[in-house]
Amino acid sequence: MDWHQIFAGRNDRMKASEIRELLKLLDQPDIISFAGGIPDPDLFPAEAFQEAFTQALTAENQATALQYSVSEGYAPLRDWIVGEMARLDIPCTRDNIMITSGSQQALDYLGKLLLNAGDTALVGWPTYLGALGAFNAYEPRYDRLDPETNRSAADYAEAAGEGQVKFAYMSVDFANPTGRTLDAQMRERVIDLADELDIAVIEDAAYQSLRFEGEALAPVLAREIARKGSIDACRTIYCGSFSKTLAPGLRVGWVCASKEVIGQLVLLKQAADLHSSTINQMAIATVAQNQFDTHVAKIKEAYRARRDSMLAALEKHMPDSVRWTRPEGGMFIWLDLPAQLNSADLLAQSLKSERVAFVPGHAFFADGTGTNTMRLSFSKMDEALIDEGIERLGRLIAAAL
Amino acid sequence: MDWHQIFAGRNDRMKASEIRELLKLLDQPDIISFAGGIPDPDLFPAEAFQEAFTQALTAENQATALQYSVSEGYAPLRDWIVGEMARLDIPCTRDNIMITSGSQQALDYLGKLLLNAGDTALVGWPTYLGALGAFNAYEPRYDRLDPETNRSAADYAEAAGEGQVKFAYMSVDFANPTGRTLDAQMRERVIDLADELDIAVIEDAAYQSLRFEGEALAPVLAREIARKGSIDACRTIYCGSFSKTLAPGLRVGWVCASKEVIGQLVLLKQAADLHSSTINQMAIATVAQNQFDTHVAKIKEAYRARRDSMLAALEKHMPDSVRWTRPEGGMFIWLDLPAQLNSADLLAQSLKSERVAFVPGHAFFADGTGTNTMRLSFSKMDEALIDEGIERLGRLIAAAL
Numbered sequence: 001m002d003w004h005q006i007f008a009g010r011n012d013r014m015k016a017s018e019i020r021e022l023l024k025l026l027d028q029p030d031i032i033s034f035a036g037g038i039p040d041p042d043l044f045p046a047e048a049f050q051e052a053f054t055q056a057l058t059a060e061n062q063a064t065a066l067q068y069s070v071s072e073g074y075a076p077l078r079d080w081i082v083g084e085m086a087r088l089d090i091p092c093t094r095d096n097i098m099i100t101s102g103s104q105q106a107l108d109y110l111g112k113l114l115l116n117a118g119d120t121a122l123v124g125w126p127t128y129l130g131a132l133g134a135f136n137a138y139e140p141r142y143d144r145l146d147p148e149t150n151r152s153a154a155d156y157a158e159a160a161g162e163g164q165v166k167f168a169y170m171s172v173d174f175a176n177p178t179g180r181t182l183d184a185q186m187r188e189r190v191i192d193l194a195d196e197l198d199i200a201v202i203e204d205a206a207y208q209s210l211r212f213e214g215e216a217l218a219p220v221l222a223r224e225i226a227r228k229g230s231i232d233a234c235r236t237i238y239c240g241s242f243s244k245t246l247a248p249g250l251r252v253g254w255v256c257a258s259k260e261v262i263g264q265l266v267l268l269k270q271a272a273d274l275h276s277s278t279i280n281q282m283a284i285a286t287v288a289q290n291q292f293d294t295h296v297a298k299i300k301e302a303y304r305a306r307r308d309s310m311l312a313a314l315e316k317h318m319p320d321s322v323r324w325t326r327p328e329g330g331m332f333i334w335l336d337l338p339a340q341l342n343s344a345d346l347l348a349q350s351l352k353s354e355r356v357a358f359v360p361g362h363a364f365f366a367d368g369t370g371t372n373t374m375r376l377s378f379s380k381m382d383e384a385l386i387d388e389g390i391e392r393l394g395r396l397i398a399a400a401l
Numbered sequence: 402m403d404w405h406q407i408f409a410g411r412n413d414r415m416k417a418s419e420i421r422e423l424l425k426l427l428d429q430p431d432i433i434s435f436a437g438g439i440p441d442p443d444l445f446p447a448e449a450f451q452e453a454f455t456q457a458l459t460a461e462n463q464a465t466a467l468q469y470s471v472s473e474g475y476a477p478l479r480d481w482i483v484g485e486m487a488r489l490d491i492p493c494t495r496d497n498i499m500i501t502s503g504s505q506q507a508l509d510y511l512g513k514l515l516l517n518a519g520d521t522a523l524v525g526w527p528t529y530l531g532a533l534g535a536f537n538a539y540e541p542r543y544d545r546l547d548p549e550t551n552r553s554a555a556d557y558a559e560a561a562g563e564g565q566v567k568f569a570y571m572s573v574d575f576a577n578p579t580g581r582t583l584d585a586q587m588r589e590r591v592i593d594l595a596d597e598l599d600i601a602v603i604e605d606a607a608y609q610s611l612r613f614e615g616e617a618l619a620p621v622l623a624r625e626i627a628r629k630g631s632i633d634a635c636r637t638i639y640c641g642s643f644s645k646t647l648a649p650g651l652r653v654g655w656v657c658a659s660k661e662v663i664g665q666l667v668l669l670k671q672a673a674d675l676h677s678s679t680i681n682q683m684a685i686a687t688v689a690q691n692q693f694d695t696h697v698a699k700i701k702e703a704y705r706a707r708r709d710s711m712l713a714a715l716e717k718h719m720p721d722s723v724r725w726t727r728p729e730g731g732m733f734i735w736l737d738l739p740a741q742l743n744s745a746d747l748l749a750q751s752l753k754s755e756r757v758a759f760v761p762g763h764a765f766f767a768d769g770t771g772t773n774t775m776r777l778s779f780s781k782m783d784e785a786l787i788d789e790g791i792e793r794l795g796r797l798i799a800a801a802l
Contacts, residue, residue: 001636003661006567006601008517008539014668041464049467053454063442066450066648101502101652105674112538116409133672137513138409166407200407235402247467249679251502260404267415271534273506277678278650 010117013136017129017363032389033357034376037176037331043299044247045287052286056279065279071270072262073099073254074281080288081240081254088208089222090238090256092231098262098269101276103206103241103253107134109268110167110202110237113261115140118163122156126364126373128176128204131169142366145170147182147189153196167200167237168193172220173208174330177364177375181328187220191227194235200261201236206253209245209296211329212304221256232258242284244331245296250280303331306378309386316387317394319401331379334361336372341400343374349400354392411518414537418530418764433790434758438577438732438778444700445648446688453687457680466680472671473663474500474655475682481689482641482655489609490623491639491657493632499663499670502677504607504642504654508535510669511568511603511638514662516541519564523557527735527765527774529577529605532570543767546571548583548590554597568601568638569594573621574609575731578765578776582729588621592628595636601662602637607654610646610697612730613705622657633659643685645732646697651681704732707779710787717788718795720802732780735762737773742801744775750801755793 056065072078078097085092100106107130115121115138122145123131132142143159145168156165168190172182182190194201203220218226221236228234234257241253255265269275287295310333314324323336337343343360350356361373378386457466473479479498486493501507508531516522516539523546524532533543544560546569557566569591573583583591595602604621619627622637629635635658642654656666670676688696711734715725724737738744744761751757762774779787 001599001634003659003665005599006515006565007665008513008515008520008567011514011665011669014665014672016668038469041468044463044467046458046460046463046467049463050455050458053458054451057447057451057454059447062445062447062450064650066445066447066650067442068439068644068649101674101678108673112409113412114407114409116411119409130672130675137669137672164407166409198402198406233402243469248469249465249467251674251676251678258404264404264408264412264415267417268412268538271415271531271538272509273502273652274531275652277502277652277681280678280681 010137010139013139031355031357032381032385032392034378034381034389035357035359036380037375037377038380039244039248039299040302040380043302045291045295048287048291048295049247049283052283053279055286056282061282065282067278069275069278071266071275073097073276074278074285077281077285077288080285081256085256088219090219090225090231092256095259096231096256096262098255098265099276099281100253100255100269101251101273102243102248103204103239104130104134106239106253106255107131107202107204108137109265109272111135111138111140112268113264114166114200116163118161120160120163120165122165122168123366124170124175125367126177126361126370127169127366128171129364131204132366140166147186147193153193156193156197165197165199167202169202169204171204171206173205173211173217174327174332176207176330177332177359177361178334179325179327179330179332180334181217184217187217187223190220191224191236199235203236203238205238206241207244207330208240210300210303210331212300212307213328232260234258237261242288245292245299246284246287250277250284252276252280252284300329303379306381306383306386307333309383310376310378310390313387313390317391319394319398321401322397331377333376333378335374335376337374337397338401339372341397342371344371346374346396346400350393350396354396356389356392356396358393411538411540414540432756432758433782433786433793435777435779435782435790436758436760437781438776439781440645440649440700441703441781444703446692446696449688449692449696450648450684453684454680456687457683462683466683468679470676470679472667472676474498474677475679475686478682478686478689481686482657486657489620491620491626491632493657496660497632497657497663499656499666500677500682501654501656501670502652502674503644503649504605504640505531505535507640507654507656508532508605509538510666510673512536512539512541513669514665515567515601517564519562521561521564521566523566523569524767525571525576526768527578527762527771528570528767529572530765532605533767541567548587548594554594557594557598566598566600568603570603570605572605572607574606574618575611575728575733577608577731578733578760578762579735580726580728580731580733581735582618585618588618588624591621592625592637600636604637604639606639607642608645608731609641611701611704611732613701613708614729633661635659638662643689646693646700647685647688651678651685653677653681653685701730704780707782707784707787708734710784711777711779711791714788714791718792720795720799722802723798732778734777734779736775736777738775738798739802740773742798743772745772747775747797747801751797755797757790757793757797759794
């Protein structure tokens, strides 16, 4: 039986990532890994979750916790998020919030909501690999979102050919993979561009709570509300997540947007998985209500120390021709190597000699460029090992120059 | 801002269900509801889940339970399912199993895997409403799967027009909405037809474990393996669920199919939501390992008694011209009313007078016929109230004749 005769066309774009396969090989005890980009499990609020799950399963709550629930999400959790959004200058109501199974699911549903095959998604060069994966299922074209240039709306529209430009996607704070933050002027410019093109803006805020230095910048959605008076008049769709702040294993995130967008997303979710786990939404609500701020303060302290160690180690061990970002939060530092170096080749070499893992950067580019870049994560590594790992990496790069 | 200019075309098919809106009105304390079709929360193994979540969050397990995990699913749960499939004469390995967030998600992913816009899905007339909802997102045409007729493969293929017939979808045991079970001969005939058309078969087994009468029939996948020697040579894709046996609120189901299908589904899931909740998969594994059979025996006894009550009440209170199914398991009885009656009108009347809720049948028909049918669920109602509710319903129908 030839399944390729039966699989839909979109599957041609859903390929196994070579990088992921390579990283599987690198998941060995003697490897110093800067590859993962996942939270440190030692920092999970496990005791708080123990209490929260116990509470969800008391005689009073168990019939709710174990039963089907509404596609919109658990009301007390949505209400907590409304309060959180208000702190970000995003006034909204429960009807502006839908719970998703992690913000990855929000990206899938937004692709489903917005993209016809051949439509254009504007994304950064580089951008979050998982966003490209989610959108690929809806067979878009990609164009480069670069608010620092003065490229006109007409030019973007013309480049879209027969399809329509549908949205601009961006991770705005300490982005995966670069660690960079979009400044206030660029945030405003993206709204201008979206208004001119009449498209949506997808604001991926997965790392927003993890700022450990500098002043917080108002989200794109807050800026658009300031211009237009109400979230229901806005084109920005904000995606939040508890994966980096509380725990990813429960798969709980949210979308905050105009009621019209949320209403249609709820219909898509109802048809796609009915609802996110009821008990997990209840547990997340309890832990968030009791200790979101204190817990986030604790993990930020840990990640900040690791970032500092990695920056210091890069300063000490990297050849002069290597450049890197200096993130004010999040989990990632991005390296630009001299143009003649290929980071995928370096990773293959590292597997044989230095035993340091990282993610080659070109997978984050929709056009496959960026072969001389790499992503390092400092989120899950002991500080002593960070220095050792960066020393080895510096040696590897120096030898390749 | 006109979102309808931006939403993708598929959204035209993702409309709010009128029935769902009507049922919201009917969710009031004085209503006797046969509408829901959801498990009785009094039958959830809540104590076992308390223990299972506590165990998942011990010092030893918490770093796994709260962390990201693989898209394929939690290995011990997949291994338990392998054992369960073997009991159904479906020999397979862990690589033939992917965990989904309920079997609804399996239907969404299978639509994504198989359907180009304009392709044809063969479904029953009637069929599971949620399957139509999931598939609609991929813009198929529907044709009637009716293995009892001798309609030829060539005729099905011709009716598909420019698109391809891609799969036959069926709920085989005590189907939602009819309660009917496909007999052995018809199961074999579906395999014949699928072989001739070179299409997939989606076997929705959500209710399979809930047989409380008669001999179990081998699943379609077991029959195809018997013919072809190995699951990896088979075109049948089996979808299972813990929602009707243990608890729906955790959102855990699975797909069992050839490695090639599972491999591609894993890529789709990775891009769509990374993985299903880790902690919920661990909790389900623990409860399934410890007490699946004893717990299922307990709920079957309760549902059987309720089915018996409903059949007895129908016998007693229904006008002679009404026909109904006699399910050997599951949660549903299906009523055929005289052709001149419209069950949606009856529901609207019931809201005013008799205060009995049910689901009008026409929503389960891809062609919108079936206006004289209705679905009754006996899963969540006290036996005394079943008699009272059916008496009122009989009165309502008699008055309309």
